[in-house]
Amino acid sequence: MDKIGVLLMNLGGPERITDVGPFLYNLFSDPEIIRTPFPVFQKPLAWLISTLRSTTSQQAYLSIGGGSPIRRITEQQARELQSKLRDKGLNATTYIAMRYWHPFTESAIADMKADGIDQVVVIPLYPHFSISTSGSSFRELKKLRDADDEFKRVPMRCVRSWFSQSGYLKSMVELISEQISLCELPSKAHIFFTAHGVPKSYVEEAGDPYKQQIEDCSLLIINELEKCLGHTNPHTLSYQSRVGPVEWLKPYTEEVLADLGRSNVNDLIVVPISFVGEHIETLQEIDIEYKEIAEKAGIKNFRRVKALNTHPTFIEGLSDLVISCLEGPQVNLEEASKLPEKVKLYPQEKWQWGWNNSSEVWNGRVAMIIFLVLFIELISGSGPLHKLGIL
Amino acid sequence: MDKIGVLLMNLGGPERITDVGPFLYNLFSDPEIIRTPFPVFQKPLAWLISTLRSTTSQQAYLSIGGGSPIRRITEQQARELQSKLRDKGLNATTYIAMRYWHPFTESAIADMKADGIDQVVVIPLYPHFSISTSGSSFRELKKLRDADDEFKRVPMRCVRSWFSQSGYLKSMVELISEQISLCELPSKAHIFFTAHGVPKSYVEEAGDPYKQQIEDCSLLIINELEKCLGHTNPHTLSYQSRVGPVEWLKPYTEEVLADLGRSNVNDLIVVPISFVGEHIETLQEIDIEYKEIAEKAGIKNFRRVKALNTHPTFIEGLSDLVISCLEGPQVNLEEASKLPEKVKLYPQEKWQWGWNNSSEVWNGRVAMIIFLVLFIELISGSGPLHKLGIL
Known part of the structure; x- marks a missing residue:
């Protein structure tokens, strides 16, 4: 019988107070979370925002016990889902891939390879699709899969969103x-x-x-x-x-x-x-x-109303989702990770006159260059503004 | 029936190439791994050594597939041990606490609290005791437990070393x-x-x-x-x-x-x-x-010879170890984390004349101060050596 790997994707969260800063840095390093016109600014900007937000965020985590329970709850969901699937006669093992904290997607892939999984079902633990949640997780998975000749050969079926799944609706009710x-x-x-x-x-x-x-x-x-x-x-x-x-x-x-x-x-x-x-x-x-x-x-x-966590009706619903994904028409990773057609990815191909997407992009780029020049001048103490006598 | 938590302690290891530097930093930040006479130097020294060793270490990890398999193997051991213990009629759940990488001890404690564990058995996955392995893990656990009023109340039994356990010896043979x-x-x-x-x-x-x-x-x-x-x-x-x-x-x-x-x-x-x-x-x-x-x-x-991993005789041995720990005389965390009597902890109480432990410590301290003064002088461009005309 085929060994099925069920990959559950989620956001992840800091488990210790000292993890809050690095977690926020990972989050804001994702171009799907914060978009900058120049990719080179992504990491410095992520560093700046995560540093500025770290203290407030740490206080929030302290008020709920010092860390996020998301890894623990996701692991419990994975364990319950695995038991449910095995009860239903599937040779399935569940894996977790967090987008911004441990255990990362790399760990899940390494585990599935070590376990000799024959086929993977990917389920984002977000019922609704968004570019910034399921979309980002699918694209991260695609990037890693494309770079891994061994893992690329393992067939993969994806569920893009599942908010109308009857078990999910029933458990919410x-x-x-x-x-x-x-x-x-x-x-x-x-x-x-x-x-x-x-x-x-x-x-x-x-x-x-x-x-x-x-x-x-x-x-x-x-x-x-x-x-x-x-x-x-x-x-x-x-x-x-x-x-x-x-x-x-x-x-x-x-x-x-x-x-x-x-x-x-x-x-x-x-x-x-x-x-x-x-x-x-x-x-x-x-x-x-x-x-x-x-x-x-x-x-x-x-x-x-409590979050679903390991509510039995919800876990039952997830197991039905896995089975219908295996039986239904295949949605592969390319389709699942596809951005909506309207998404304009940076960089724009060329300059266009008028008040449009292209001008917005160039507006942003010029602003970034001015910001950088100003920043260098403030640090170095010399530059065009000093020459003009403004600074 | 009492809910038993079996806490398996291990070293941990980087799972992605980008984790190698931070992992080494955690390792060298531990005063049981590198001892400096002034605790204030621990972190800068850890940063320096981890930065210097990072590239070589990354190459080593790349040659074995890009990361350490230690989390995966420890999780497999934990899963097998849990099944074995439940087969033997114990209501036991296994947890993992890594010393220098995820999942850290904090996560294991949070999980045990969430699961309402009544009693904990602590087993270091090092058969032999060393200050720098089991010792460091026990002391980390003690530090976190002492700071947690809820977790402090959960009874705990520890195994300090277990190299003579018959199942372990048999599996090695x-x-x-x-x-x-x-x-x-x-x-x-x-x-x-x-x-x-x-x-x-x-x-x-x-x-x-x-x-x-x-x-x-x-x-x-x-x-x-x-x-x-x-x-x-x-x-x-x-x-x-x-x-x-x-x-x-x-x-x-x-x-x-x-x-x-x-x-x-x-x-x-x-x-x-x-x-x-x-x-x-x-x-x-x-x-x-x-x-x-x-x-x-x-x-x-x-x-x-292969490492033990999930060799059935070894897992059987571990399960016997848990049972004998529960039945035998209690070794509590204070005893398990105790350093050998000869360990001289910094700072030494007072200066002693002669070539002895105390002079070694003071020798180190003076060297560190000179190093610091030299460093500040090199950065600031002024100081005693400049005044003497040497720099």
């Missing part, structure tokens, strides 16, 4: 119903979906399907929930975790919370929709920061 | 016999034990029991081997992996190989005695470097 049942007036409870945000430009300019998939997913969950409960609940979708100066997907979670407070919502059922395991965004951002905002806004009962 | 059986004249095959070396001062000044335990262990193996084969083989013990300018335990592996070549040894059975899993010292140092030296010296058949 189960966990949401659990919280609704605690309310005095269950039918009045307000279902508040909060998804991790991305910059608006990802969706509007690069054509990231993320927003559409999140919206579709929340409606699917609401439909299933109605079937299960027999009543319709009011619901809202918002986006959290915004950082930096640019506009992200709207509405922002903190703003919606204030609005809901003003509308006298008593029972708020907070559903972290884009996370399948607890991590800093649920344990710290939702449970501490957003909860405080909600309570200040007058919301009485802030009931946060 | 099995793997050695396998290689001997391949020789034309089995009774003439020369058994060549090669253990990882340590600086001579660890043993002679600090009282490290390592050398004695390695010697005892090799004799125990030879005895068992004779019982099994019915004939006595010639044998030698040597120490490998020496780095730096100081004297290490002798004889050195490379020198003994040259001697054995001169004595016309045809079949050499190379036994890596202090390693229970393949890593850089077996796959690169023995299989490539020492093999070349041996062949140049005229040894015809260089037969390297």
